[in-house]
Amino acid sequence: MKPVIAYVNQFFGQIGGEDKADYAPELRTGAAGPAQALQAQLKDAEITHTIICGDNFMASHTEQALEQIAGFLKELDCALLAAGPAFNAGRYGFSCGEVCKLAWERFHIPALTSMNEGNPGVELYRKSAYILKGHDTAAGMRKDVAAMAALANKLLAGEPLLGADAEGYFGRGIRKEVILKDHRSAADRAVDMLLHKLRGEPFQTEFLVEQEDRVPPLPPVDPSKLRIAFVTTSGLVPAGNPDHLPSGGSTFWARYEIGNRETLEKGEFISVHGGYNTGYAAENPMVLLPLDALKQHVRDGHIGSLHPYYYVLTGNQTAKGDAVRMAREIVAKVREDAVQAIILGST
Amino acid sequence: MMVKEIEKSGMPVVHMANMTPVAQGIGSNRIVKTYGISFPMFDPNATPEAQKQQRYELVGRALKALNTPVQESTVFE
Known part of the structure; x- marks a missing residue:
């Protein structure tokens, strides 16, 4: 029997929800949460x-979390690390990616996970891990875990892989002679x-040239x-949420006067972000929109003037295309009021 | 993604974010690291006076980032 180690967040590890997202790394014997379904399909x-x-612990104390996890891995036999699946959950994708990268780069343990194409973790970690192309929500859990099990079985058995597309993972940027x-011959083809x-x-190209989609920084x-x-992108709205901003998957933005x-x-403002x-925002909404600080900087002469509205949407599970469109719409709207720079706060 | 799109449109922008590797990965160029995911602008365990000072300084850092030349994605800690 080859030993496999699984990684899951506080939610799928059944520790708790957002209130437990600061949970420090724990090593548990056996398969927990989705890892049980994975175990059932491993040969x-x-x-x-x-x-x-916890996802917040990983995001906010990344180095500390990884050191603790490295401490676990050092003591254990491990032929493969399986993280997630992380769906389109941004923080979970980051966590799974960081742990896969640690396993591969520091311990040379092959690592696999699953993420939806919209997860920012895909671009960050696909070179360090096999990231299977997964569903956007946990509704696709069963299929995502089955895909992870299939690839895990192949990797563990040492079977040759047929390449990223055929195996269903995001390309790792590795060229292999076959x-x-x-x-x-290449000439005939x-x-x-x-x-x-x-x-x-x-027709299908045999080698896709990757283009980095970077925007050069604007001058100061x-x-x-x-x-x-x-x-x-925090989902901060007036109490009562008058425009019915959704808790995730925003397709529209709203603006409110400040x-x-x-x-x-x-009590005046709340967050509907899921x-x-x-x-914390319920206790003091300025944890998301530091209005008194912005106004003080205007009075102190550090900001020319403040546009009288703030713009808001809910950042989680928003599709890339929608995010791009909303960014363009917001820029066009603030330009009507001669806005010349934007501060964007995310959560 | 939004930040990149805003910059692409020619509008100077600064991204205040906690998960700075993600912000860098999605192409934000000027990034200010915040206090936490659920509490970006100040530390909720600090006194109200300290919190006020923290958000004033954090916004100050964002303003400084806008006014600093960068060649590539840069985190202002």
């Missing part, structure tokens, strides 16, 4: 331990591809001369 392998860690079954292209027929600007707007206010008081503990 000749046993999940000997499950590491459980001999094709039909022995057709290139001419074929060209003929397909000329005839307007579908002096905020004391500018009109500034504040945007937040021009005549100096502070945001408890992806973090909103108790």
Whole structure:
């Protein structure tokens, strides 16, 4: 039996919800949470331990969390590490990615996980781990775990992999020399591809050149001369949520007036975000929108002027396309009021 | 993703975020690290006076980041 170690967050480890997201890493014997379903599908392998860690603990104390987990791994036999599945949960994707990267880079333990394509963890960690293409919510748990088990069995058995697309994981940027079954040379294949292209027929490139989608930084600007707007992905809305902003998967943004206010008081504003503990915001909404600080910086001459509205959406599980569209819409809207720079606060 | 899109449109922007590796990974160029995911702008365990000072200083750091030249994604701690 080959030993496998699983990693799950506080929620799937059945420690608790957002209120337990600060839970420090724990090593538990056997398979916990989704790892039990994974165990049932593994051949000749046993999940000997499950590491459980709160997502906020990992995000806010990354180094400390990883050191503790490295301490666990050092003492254990491990042929494979399986994390998640993390779906489209941003913090969980980050946690799974960090743990996979640790296992692979420090201990040379192959690591696999599963994430939805919208999870920012995919781009951050796909070179350090096998990240299977997963569903966006836990409703897809059964299929995601089955896919993880299939790849885990292959890796553990030492079977050759057929490449990222065929195996269903995100490309790791590794080039591998293979001999094709039909022995057709590159020249023949290139001419074929060209003929397909000329005839307007579908064809598939054999090597996708990756393009980094980076935006070069803009030159510095002096905020004391500018009109500034504040945007937040925290789901901060007036009490009662008049525009029915959703708790996740925003497809629209809202804006609320702050021009005549100096502070945001408890009870006046709340967060409807479904992806973090909103108790702090309920206690003092300025933990999300530091309005008194912004106004003070205006008075102190550090900000030219403050646009009289803040813009808000709910950042979790928002699709990439929607995020891009909403960013463009917000920029267009604040430009009507001659805004020249934006501060964006995320959670 | 939103921050990158805002910058792409030519609007200077600073990203206040707690998970700075993610912010860097998704292409934010000017990043200010916040106190926590659920409590970005101050430490909820501090006294109200200290909290007020913390958010004033954090916004100050964001303003400084806007006014600092960067060549690549940079975290202002």
